Each structure stands twice: as C-alpha cells, then as structure tokens.
Amino acid sequence: MSPERYQRIRQVLERRQTDLTVCLENVHKPHNVSAVVRTCDAVGIHRVHTVWEKKYQFRRGTAMGSQQWVRQTNHDNINDAMAELKGQGMQVLVTHLSDTAVDFRDIDYTKPTAILFGQEKYGASDEAKAVADHDIVIPMMGMVQSLNVSVAAALVLYEAQRQRTIAGMYNTQQLPEEECQALAFQNGYPRLYKLCQRKGLPLPAINAIGEVDADESWWKEMQITKAEANALEAD
Ligand SMILES: C[S@@+](CC[C@H](N)C(=O)[O-])C[C@H]1O[C@@H](n2cnc3c(N)ncnc32)[C@H](O)[C@@H]1O
Incomplete structure (x- = not known):
C-alpha cells in the first residue's frame, strides 16, 4: 500500500472509539444493517454487536456488507450480549418509543456507552429493556410513530460523536x-x-x-x- 494510504488508514484507526458501541437486536434487513454499520464507521465505532434469534440467523456473516473496517461480535442471545456489554463497564441505552424514555440528547455519551437498536417491526425486546440503564427516545412530532432504524442510529450516533469531539476523545488513540x-x-x-x-x-x-x-x-x-x-x- 502507498505511504499516503497507510497514513489515511492510521488516521482513521487512531480515532476509533473502543468504548462506544452499538448492539443490533434482530435488525435483519441487510440494507438497514449495512446503513447502521456505515454510520458506525463514520462516527469512529470499532465494534458492533449483533444478536439474531433463530429465524434471522441466516444473516450471520453476510449482513455486514462491505464494511470491513468495523469489527463484529455476534451473540447467541440478548442476555449474553447485555452481560458482555455491562461486564465491560458500559452504560446500556435502549432506543425505545416510550413515554418514560429520556430524550436522546440528554445523555452523556462521553461515558463508555452501548446503544441498542431494535427489530424493524417489533422494536427492542423486554429482556433488553429490563437491563438497560436508560431508555432513550428521539422525539417524534409527526403522524408516523417511529423512524427507520438506520435513521434513528445516525441521529443518536452523531450526538455521541458531537459530545466526544467536544471532549477531545478523538485526539487520543484508544485502539491497541x-x-x-x-x-x-x-x-x-x-x-x-x-x-x-x-x-x-x-x-x-x-x-x-x-x-x-x-x-x-x-x-x-x-x-x-x-x-x-x-x-x-x-x-
Ligand atoms: C421502526 S422502529 C420499531 C418500532 C416498534 N413498533 C417499536 O415500538 O419499537 C425500529 C427501531 O428503530 C429505533 N427507533 C426508531 N424510531 C425511534 C425513535 N423515535 N426513538 C428511539 N428509537 C427509535 C429503535 O431502535 C427501534 O427499535
């Protein structure tokens, strides 16, 4: 590879945020998974977690699309995923349309954070909601009840990126x-x-x-x- 390409790659990797991650719970439409992972790359996320229950497991290994820069960890079930993320000291946020959910802009994303996005039709599972530190919502003012999952992910992740940029978190290499x-x-x-x-x-x-x-x-x-x-x- 040319020295210029290597410099570009280094620049990207040195900004990777190992303590910010996304968990996709049964998000199974390939274009949605690819779009979320693309946003993860753009925001500097190093690893994405996925959970696909049995009927969606055909997605394993294929749904990440061309995004070879973002690592993936697949979990057999949501409880394993939550346990791993909590075990890493992450605050777990579940994006969820509920009256008691916190406005997504009121969260401190400079803390180690995992953000869970739910299935296209049914949303996040009860198990995920039960262990989350916060439910977060993107306020909706129109007739439609919810956003497309990849749009919701882009909004939340760019708020995280904004806060982390202000805090100078992209200036220190986190990736070993x-x-x-x-x-x-x-x-x-x-x-x-x-x-x-x-x-x-x-x-x-x-x-x-x-x-x-x-x-x-x-x-x-x-x-x-x-x-x-x-x-x-x-x-
Ligand atoms: C189309 S929505 C699922 C809608 C589902 N009927 C529900 O009540 O959760 C798919 C996913 O997108 C995210 N999402 C969409 N709109 C959202 C919003 N306004 N606030 C928070 N998350 C949202 C959530 O992760 C949700 O699980």
Whole structure:
C-alpha cells in the first residue's frame, strides 16, 4: 500500500472509539444493517454487536456488507450480549418509543456507552429493556410513530460523536497498537492477509511507511517474495 494510504488508514484507526458501541437486536434487513454499520464507521465505532434469534440467523456473516473496517461480535442471545456489554463497564441505552424514555440528547455519551437498536417491526425486546440503564427516545412530532432504524442510529450516533469531539476523545488513540496493525494489514494487503490466514501464520507488523515488516523466515513460510507480494496486491 502507498505511504499516503497507510497514513489515511492510521488516521482513521487512531480515532476509533473502543468504548462506544452499538448492539443490533434482530435488525435483519441487510440494507438497514449495512446503513447502521456505515454510520458506525463514520462516527469512529470499532465494534458492533449483533444478536439474531433463530429465524434471522441466516444473516450471520453476510449482513455486514462491505464494511470491513468495523469489527463484529455476534451473540447467541440478548442476555449474553447485555452481560458482555455491562461486564465491560458500559452504560446500556435502549432506543425505545416510550413515554418514560429520556430524550436522546440528554445523555452523556462521553461515558463508555452501548446503544441498542431494535427489530424493524417489533422494536427492542423486554429482556433488553429490563437491563438497560436508560431508555432513550428521539422525539417524534409527526403522524408516523417511529423512524427507520438506520435513521434513528445516525441521529443518536452523531450526538455521541458531537459530545466526544467536544471532549477531545478523538485526539487520543484508544485502539491497541496490535489491533491497528492487524486492521491495517488486513485491509491494506487483503490478498496477502488471506494467504497468511490460510497458512496459519502470525500477522506481520507494518512499518511507518506502510510496508510489510516481516523477517526472512516469515516470507519463506509464506512461500512468496516481497516483489511477488507487491505484484499480487497491485493486480
Ligand atoms: C421502526 S422502529 C420499531 C418500532 C416498534 N413498533 C417499536 O415500538 O419499537 C425500529 C427501531 O428503530 C429505533 N427507533 C426508531 N424510531 C425511534 C425513535 N423515535 N426513538 C428511539 N428509537 C427509535 C429503535 O431502535 C427501534 O427499535
């Protein structure tokens, strides 16, 4: 990859917010999942959590679309997802149309936060609502009862981004360096990455100008030379 592309990738990864996440509960329409994940990337979210009950599990592994920059953790059920997020010290917010819900702009998103969005037709489950720290709502003034889930996600996430920008939270790298290097290699050298995975080899480091920084034995085990690797990626 060119030094310019590597710099751009670094800039993105150094702004990733590991303590802000989204949980999609049975959000199953591919265009909605893709749209939410795209917004997550734009806001700097590193990882998205998904829960699909049995009838939606065909979505596993496919619904994230082309968004290879945002990591995904899939949970078998909502209780596991909630337990993991709470265990990470996150405040859990459930987006939910209720009279007792808090206006989404009144929340402090600079705290470690997980925001749950519910199924397109039925919304969030009772289990999710029961363990949430807050129900949050985007006030509705018109005739329609609710927004499209990806629109709701964009509004809430950009409020989080606004608050975090003011707090300077995009100025400090949160993502561990090892994870930055792994993502840079995976996306900067996709074919080499696949080969490396197939051979079960450790991921190499990337140097300051974006080159693969591996020793001779790694190249030998990959059965490819640096020149061949460059040609492979250039195709
Ligand atoms: C189309 S809505 C589901 C509507 C469902 N009948 C309900 O009562 O929750 C799908 C998801 O979008 C989000 N959403 C849509 N409009 C919202 C609003 N005004 N406030 C908060 N969340 C909203 C929620 O995550 C919701 O679960």
